[in-house]
Amino acid sequence: AVTTDGCTVSLLANIGLLSDLRVAQAHGAEGVGLYRTEFPFMSRNSFPGRVEQAAIYRKVLEGFPGLPVTIRTLDIGGDKELSYFPHPKEDNPFLGWRSMRISLDREDIFREQLAAVLLASASGRCNIMFPMISGVDEVRRIKGILEQVKEELRKDGKEFAQDIGLGVMVELPAAVLVAEMLAREVDYLSIGTNDLIQYTLACDRNNPLVKKWYDPYHPAVLHSIKKVAQAAAGAGKPASLCGEMAGEPINAVLLLGLGIRCFSLSAPNIPRVKEAIRAISLGQAEQIAGQVLRMESALSIKSYLESVQRELGL
Numbered sequence: 001a002v003t004t005d006g007c008t009v010s011l012l013a014n015i016g017l018l019s020d021l022r023v024a025q026a027h028g029a030e031g032v033g034l035y036r037t038e039f040p041f042m043s044r045n046s047f048p049g050r051v052e053q054a055a056i057y058r059k060v061l062e063g064f065p066g067l068p069v070t071i072r073t074l075d076i077g078g079d080k081e082l083s084y085f086p087h088p089k090e091d092n093p094f095l096g097w098r099s100m101r102i103s104l105d106r107e108d109i110f111r112e113q114l115a116a117v118l119l120a121s122a123s124g125r126c127n128i129m130f131p132m133i134s135g136v137d138e139v140r141r142i143k144g145i146l147e148q149v150k151e152e153l154r155k156d157g158k159e160f161a162q163d164i165g166l167g168v169m170v171e172l173p174a175a176v177l178v179a180e181m182l183a184r185e186v187d188y189l190s191i192g193t194n195d196l197i198q199y200t201l202a203c204d205r206n207n208p209l210v211k212k213w214y215d216p217y218h219p220a221v222l223h224s225i226k227k228v229a230q231a232a233a234g235a236g237k238p239a240s241l242c243g244e245m246a247g248e249p250i251n252a253v254l255l256l257g258l259g260i261r262c263f264s265l266s267a268p269n270i271p272r273v274k275e276a277i278r279a280i281s282l283g284q285a286e287q288i289a290g291q292v293l294r295m296e297s298a299l300s301i302k303s304y305l306e307s308v309q310r311e312l313g314l
Helices: 019-026 038-042 050-063 100-105 107-123 136-155 173-177 179-185 193-200 208-213 219-234 249-257 267-278 282-293 298-312
Strands: 010-015 032-036 068-072 125-130 165-170 188-192 239-242 262-266
Touching: 010 019, 010 239, 010 267, 019 050, 019 267, 032 050, 032 239, 032 262, 050 068, 050 107, 050 125, 068 165, 100 107, 100 136, 107 125, 107 136, 125 136, 136 165, 136 179, 165 173, 165 179, 173 179, 173 193, 173 219, 179 188, 179 219, 188 193, 188 219, 193 219, 219 239, 219 282, 219 298, 249 267, 249 282, 249 298, 262 267, 282 298
Parallel strands: 010 032, 010 262, 032 068, 068 125, 125 165, 165 188, 188 239, 239 262
Antiparallel strands: none
16 A cells, blocks of 8 residues: 555555465455464364474465565464463463463474474565564574574475565563664564553453553553664664554554554455555654654543544545
């Protein structure tokens, strides 16, 4: 999508199942910004091996020939468990053993997945994304493991793409605060708003008792997004954003003004967001974002955005 003053914005799809590929294609997605690899793991009774995983990743890449496809490594724990993988009972699973923490503690599982992604990578424009990162130590360890897996594949005479982009999800306040450092280590940053809101506001998004406190318009959330976009731009790297927040046209306009140029969203929302971006200039979006960043209350931000939405007819 292109704004009225010529700023290009990429609209990609979030997918979890192979059947989502058709939906994404039908709604005009320009690639896959987030492929959730845990779904194939959740529909089985044992860990899929590298060959089986590679076949699935290959299909995702082939669904969007020549377009970027970002494969996120296993993001289990919290509210996503595998029946065949014993998970300790935790008082606070969202602050517990989940996501990248499991991958780094169970390197055997992580290495198999990385090998599978590498084996599939030659089938398209492949990026790998690592979830729930808190700082550069993890990123450097991941890069070291990835290099070892590549070396093993080379020794076995296996081929893989040489230009795979590496990115991290910015979902923790810690990652926001060290975003400049992270941006120097990777090829791109991707803001995961669902978890970023939850962790910034200490608010379990699945708990009905505190649902009203889970608010994408909280100034802390919006300033965090702005900070990450600036950190990426400062390092000459792209910043994308995925999460339910991007699916609302007025939010996409606000996020564009905050510095985001690539959105990954639920495919059915792409046409509405595309329409909104085509109807506005980058200058207008930046003006709206500037106004919002000066506000101190989520309520006033929401009410201002509603009036802008009516004014623009979004």
